[in-house]
Amino acid sequence: MLDTLYGFLIVFGLLMLGAPIAFGMALVGFGGFALIVGLNPSLAMLGQIAYETTMSDSLSVVPLFILMGNLITRAGLSRALFEFANAFLGHHRGGLAMATVVACGGFAAVSGSSMATSATMSKVAIPSMRRFNYADSLAAGSIAAGGTLGILIPPSVILVLYGTLTSTDIGTLFVAGVLPGIVGMLFYVGAVQVATRLNPEIGPRGERTAWPQRLTAFSRIWGVAVLFALVMGGIYFGAFTPTEAAGIGAGGAFLFALLRGGLTIRKFYEVLVETAITSTMMFVLLIGAILFSNFINVAGLPRELSAMISGTEAPPLVILVIILAIYIVLGCVLESLSMMLLTVPIFFPIIQQLGFDPVWFGIIVVIVIEISLITPPIGMNAFVLRATLPDIPIQTIFRGLVPFILADILRLALLVLVPWVTLFLPSLM
Amino acid sequence: MRRPRRAACRPGPQGPQEYLSAASVPRGPTRRCLTLSGNPDPDGDGLAPVHLGAEPGLGPIAIVLKLFVALVVLFLAVLTCVDVTGRYFFNHPVSGASELTEFGMGLLIFGGLPLVTARREHVSIDLLDIIVGVKAKGLQTVVMLITSIAGLGLMCWRLWLKGDAMARYSDTSIFLGVPLAPFAWFMSVMAGVAVLALVVQIVLRLGGRNA
């Protein structure tokens, strides 16, 4: 147990000092394993893990879904989505912010990344909101929060990695993410409504859009709906495995981008290179995380924690709440992917022992990771906004995020207390 | 992910000559720079164009690697599409598609490793920045370089030996019977190239300072 604690402290120290997360975890995992098992075995393990983690058929979903998201982004779909949502919601109080959240949800349905969702949406939503004199806090908050839906509404790279680490079916995880994602979107819309009711100046009404224009706006986004239906329908009805769905999704996104025009060979080449580079970043992280989790494994922390919990009389729900509290605190200072990779190997066996559903817990983990993306001091989605809009102070962004963080906590409570929301769709599969 | 900062957001490097002086070795992300902060965004999609040229420490090797990984991504996507449509419409899946995918994954991830490394895009947290400010930058770079070189160097070494072991056993893939050792050797070489890229960057930087 103490070994693991030291390990954790050293990883934390290295990360804070600027070590890349992947190498921080890899080196400590390697060193710790060497101390416990032996230097030569640890060296052999390092080569083995680096080799087998990449040479993986099922993990090809990662580059393929990234490719799909990149193609869609480059096809300029975010603008069409925002205009569509705005056509229906813009004339309400805070309507543009609500439209932003809904458009983010739509974008999330074809992109696996939260930061990409925020980044691409900020470009199109901010100018409109400024034109209607929205407060910077609400404008930035709705984009940063809406973007978090990217990892919950499938496809989701985080869910793929969770599935890999815990041997949970990725298709089931994807299907399980749909309802909580929609609930999340609705809660964010509610957060905008409450915030603008309390303080009407921050989100004035926009123009009402007539029905003909609404239909025109719809005609520009049907492609997303088709693509989402193809990918998720294919998984849901068993037409193909998630790996195949990702390939089909990428192919569909390519056709979509081609039909919308503007996909030059050069742009396509850029998309391919960008996909490769992002995939490499993810896999190097994954290799580091697996090395670290092997160290935790032989150091015996999960077993000791399990034994400790078996010894207590605490009801499972209390233990779960403690685990979630740890996640939320960690989420303030840790980056999303590394937080999941570091913690799931420790907490997952406990969750299993307590009899919780692994699919349900996967969704809960993703939601606490979503929260981590928008809580200070390290909130990646807030930072994306900060980079996109250098004239808005980071404090303003975090202030604007408060209603959304509260909405997230409410949603977390709902999903913990009513597992049905998560497990209903998978139960029909 | 690395915290994007205004100061760190700059257009992608234009070529190897940019890195000949110490001042121009990039520290922040280049690819993640998100428009509005001064980057050109000709496509209007909210994303800065991807830089396709040479990279610091890799020089023109980067151009070849980019072409290579782009082709592998394309191969993976086309292979999956052909496999699924072949199975549904012609009752003829690509035989051994899952193994071809595995090989592609190995080539893709490690082919991209020198690129990510040379661009210093391995994900990291810049918390210290917030606490102590810019003064910590030098320390951060040193820790980043040491841990990256150690991690990549170990991978380079052990993957080579892994390849040797597989060659000794003449391990082949279960379905297609393709020898597996060359894949481990490829990974090892790529990890080695990534280390070299960092070393060249350091040498160039030190050289620049002395001059």
Next chain:
Amino acid sequence: ETVLRFSNWVPMTHPLSSDVMVPWAKEVEEATDGRIKIEFVSPLGAPPAHLDLALNGVADIVFIVHSYTSDRFPLMELGELPFIAPDSRTASLAFWDTYEKYIAAAHEHRGVHLLGAWGHGPAHLFTGSKEITSLEDLQGMKIRVAGGMSKNAGEGLGVVPFFAPSSQSYEVISKGVADGILFPTESVYNFKIGPAIKYALKIPGGLYRSIQGIVMNEAVWDGLSDEDKAAFDSVSGKHLAALAATMWDTQDKIGEEELTKAGTKFTTASGPLLDAIHEKLEPYTEAWLADGSGKIDRKAAYDYFKERIAYYEANPEAED
């Protein structure tokens, strides 16, 4: 007290873990009067890597499936040949005898010490919606196969082989990505593929069976005292093979009962269909016998294997 680390990629709830590995570990502990304790840890690598994990000392003890690295075990493939034995126990005890008498001398398990090896029950042909009454029915059907002899059987039968790891077999069958699967009955039941399977065609002696075993890092084994080695031997080898085989046979029986109850129709192949299957797959046995790359007399090993199978078939209670 020595603690040996067992990296186990089989879920702890699977009967292979709960009814074989865990009881065996307890027997080891008792036989060594508590001097040796076996500690199960979550897998330290992917299933096919486990042989190397033990070889390199990453783990002390692992469970392996020989066909995952079939290149390293050409002789162990003897146990996978088709139409060999009616159940797991007969095949496994006879195979262990043959291993000790012939195969061990070839040192295929270099770097590790083989504590015991066995085969699961006979693998049959399970199909989703189409009953197989002749080989023609199989043409163009997508059938999930594994590596080794399973792959050969698929090719020999002329199906469209669909290769997916066993962890994905549920996914590919239940959703109709594949039309059927070659599997032992137990696996169809335990991987919960049953609801998607309407027809089971049992092949007497099986289309193949996987040879599996438990191995220990060789240096760790050499480091044990003679007393501890003897204690290990007393609960391993054929005893361990029998323990595992009994579990597989029990699971096959439960599987067939439960699947039948749930509506799967079991038929045993016979007549022209069985003749046709024999004709397609016998060449693989001949190919194994003709392959000269091993260092042993393959024909003698094969004959001895058949002889021992006949013996255990005639004496179902025998353990000698």
